[in-house]
Amino acid sequence: MSVYGKFESAEKKYKDIIDLPHPTSRKHPRMSLEARAAQFAPFAALTGHKEELQEERRLTKHKIIQDEGYREELDYALDHICQSEGEICIRCEYFVADKEKDGGDYKIATGIFKRIDSETNHLVLKDGMEIPVEDIVELEEIEDPTLDNV
Incomplete structure (x- = not known):
């Protein structure tokens, strides 16, 4: 018997109910398409695992x-x-020390020098940025690119 023949016999078998409307419950409202789709959404058993691996791979400097x-x-x-x-x-x-793991990273700041805060021992730039003096590894005077050298 071919597959087509099986289909015909199934059609004959369920002929009395095949054209009936879809049943609806009086107790339970129809589920929305979004709720139905959520049932089949991928399940993430290891929530946060990918982020942990990325953090572990992130390199810091001494x-x-x-x-x-x-x-x-x-x-x-x-x-x-x-x-x-x-x-x-x-x-x-x-x-700059890393908040998550040992080590950190080196940053470069440029700006106009304002003062050294003697209470906190920070170098303060005109824009308000403060850098701990003990963390400075290089300091140099540069030409201000915002000034017109005419």
Whole structure:
């Protein structure tokens, strides 16, 4: 018997109910298409696992501890900037500790030097950014790109 023959026999068997309307319950309202689709949505058994793996793969850098000679050079550069007249544009590379794991990353900030906050021991830029002096690894005076050199 062919597949088509099986279909014909099934059609004959259910001929009395095949054209009836779909039954609806009086107790339970019809489920919306969104609710029906949600039943077949993929199940995430390991919620957050992908993010944990990404965090584990993320690399951090170790903080470089400078020797005493380099710290003296940095102190001299800070002293020179503090004593200078007028606005001085600086470029500062500093270490930012990672909140999640050991190590961190090095960032670069450029801006106009405002002051050294003696209470917090932070270098303060004109835009309000504060950088802990002990985290600074490089400091240099640069030409201010916003000024017109005419």
